[in-house]
Amino acid sequence: MKRLLATLLFSVSVPELQAHDGIRHTPASATPAPYDWALDIMLSYRDQPAAVARGFLPVNGHRESAGLNLQHVDISRDFRWNDRWNNQQTARVTLSSHDDGAEIDEAWATQTYGNWSLRFGQQRLDLGLRNALHEHNWTMISPTLVNQVFWGGQTAEAGINLQHDAQQGHWWFRQQLGGFSTTLFDTNAASAAALASSVLGYRSETRLMGIKLDLYHASLQDRGLTLFALNPQQHSHGNTATEFFAGHLTQFGLSLFMHQSITAGTLTFETEYQQRQERGALSSAAGQTTDATANLQLDSWGGYAEAGFKANNGLMAALRHEWLGSDVDLSEVASSDLASSVLNQAGDDPQRQIMLLGYRFNDQGNTTVKYQWQQQNSWLRGSAQWQLLAQQSYRF
Numbered sequence: 001m002k003r004l005l006a007t008l009l010f011s012v013s014v015p016e017l018q019a020h021d022g023i024r025h026t027p028a029s030a031t032p033a034p035y036d037w038a039l040d041i042m043l044s045y046r047d048q049p050a051a052v053a054r055g056f057l058p059v060n061g062h063r064e065s066a067g068l069n070l071q072h073v074d075i076s077r078d079f080r081w082n083d084r085w086n087n088q089q090t091a092r093v094t095l096s097s098h099d100d101g102a103e104i105d106e107a108w109a110t111q112t113y114g115n116w117s118l119r120f121g122q123q124r125l126d127l128g129l130r131n132a133l134h135e136h137n138w139t140m141i142s143p144t145l146v147n148q149v150f151w152g153g154q155t156a157e158a159g160i161n162l163q164h165d166a167q168q169g170h171w172w173f174r175q176q177l178g179g180f181s182t183t184l185f186d187t188n189a190a191s192a193a194a195l196a197s198s199v200l201g202y203r204s205e206t207r208l209m210g211i212k213l214d215l216y217h218a219s220l221q222d223r224g225l226t227l228f229a230l231n232p233q234q235h236s237h238g239n240t241a242t243e244f245f246a247g248h249l250t251q252f253g254l255s256l257f258m259h260q261s262i263t264a265g266t267l268t269f270e271t272e273y274q275q276r277q278e279r280g281a282l283s284s285a286a287g288q289t290t291d292a293t294a295n296l297q298l299d300s301w302g303g304y305a306e307a308g309f310k311a312n313n314g315l316m317a318a319l320r321h322e323w324l325g326s327d328v329d330l331s332e333v334a335s336s337d338l339a340s341s342v343l344n345q346a347g348d349d350p351q352r353q354i355m356l357l358g359y360r361f362n363d364q365g366n367t368t369v370k371y372q373w374q375q376q377n378s379w380l381r382g383s384a385q386w387q388l389l390a391q392q393s394y395r396f
Contacts, residue, residue, distance in 0.1 A: 037077055037078075038078075039074075040391070045068045046065075046067070048382065050384070061152020061153045062098045071098065071141075072135045074096040074136070077094075079091040089109065093107050105156055115165050118160070120160040125216075140306075144272070144322060149302065160179055161195075162176065162178065171201070173199070175197070176196065186223060188223075191220050206262075212256075220248070224240075226240060244282070250277045268307070273302075293333070294330045298328050308356075316357070322352045323351045328345065351378075368390070368391040
């Protein structure tokens with residue numbers, strides 16, 4: 001509760017308002033002119049790989065390797081048309097490639113009826129402020145810590161999402177309810193998730209601000225895990241499960257954001273808090289030399305507060321403070337093996353501070369260069385201390 005109150009008092013942001021973001025925090029009137037194709041290329045260098053998180057059940061995210069990497073490439077095609085009743089229809093297909101694999105990131109269609117819209121297909125879940133935001137539109141080079149340990153950086157799932165928008169003067173209200181698959185968790189049996197989200201916002205000519213609430217619940221059966229992979233180089237993008245989890249996951253999120261235009265550029269402030277509860281049973285795959293059999297009660301939480309400035313001349317700067325925490329409770333434990341697993345956080349209180357400086361050129365490719373410096377404690381000390389990024393983004 002102290003962490004939540006500190007987050008609320010610190011400050012609040014809105015992500016960049018671009019059509020390819022996939023963001024659904026803003027009213028339709030805030031969306032800029034659409035385009036058909038988008039191509040984004042990101043090349044990064046970091047001095048160390050991302051460390052393995054302690055005190056959390058691992059997820060199947062993309063690897064952050066040391067050295068020079070093709071961090072992110074995607075190409076997206078948007079479609080728009082009206083049906084015979086003049087209701088709007090949109091669709092998108094996005095192919096993404098990272099340094100450890102390629103995938104169909106998005107493949108969805110949306111039908112709009114007045115203030116109601118229905119989206120179905122592979123889509124980014126509108127969790128918090130960042131999951132729906134494409135990586136090439138992040139301010140920082142890295143995902144937030146809480147998104148990294150909870151969602152592997154980001155998650156897109158197959159499903160269906162119902163959305164309703166209402167606007168009264170400068171105020172707007174958005175509600176969403178959806179049902180989704182759970183492929184991120186490498187489930188091998190019947191599993192499903194539901195997400196409810198609400199946003200209350202205010203928009204004027206120079207300011208956009210609001211509050212967002214999320215509630216996510218999933219029933220996970222035979223969720224694949226690698227609890228004893230403590231070396232970052234052991235990570236792979238795919239199901240290499242040696243342990244399994246069967247149970248339920250419930251997550252609550254609260255976010256605040258503000259986007260303020262001034263004469264010199266744009267100021268942004270945001271803060272986010274997420275809290276997760278996992279209850280179920282752990283087991284080991286056949287033939288394993290380690291035994292993870294136990295009942296698990298895992299409470300975890302995390303958040304961040306970030307302030308940024310983007311000048312009209314292309315300069316950008318940002319600061320972020322992040323924290324994590326977890327409480328692992330095991331019962332009916334079959335052996336002492338779990339003491340050497342990723343669940344043993346050794347009472348750590350992970351925190352990280354990030355400073356970023358960058359510049360965006362006014363050229364056809366929107367060329368952007370960024371430098372990010374990080375200071376961190378506990379198991380995070382094994383992660384990168386600094387990163388460089390070069391990016392080009394084309395819209396046509």
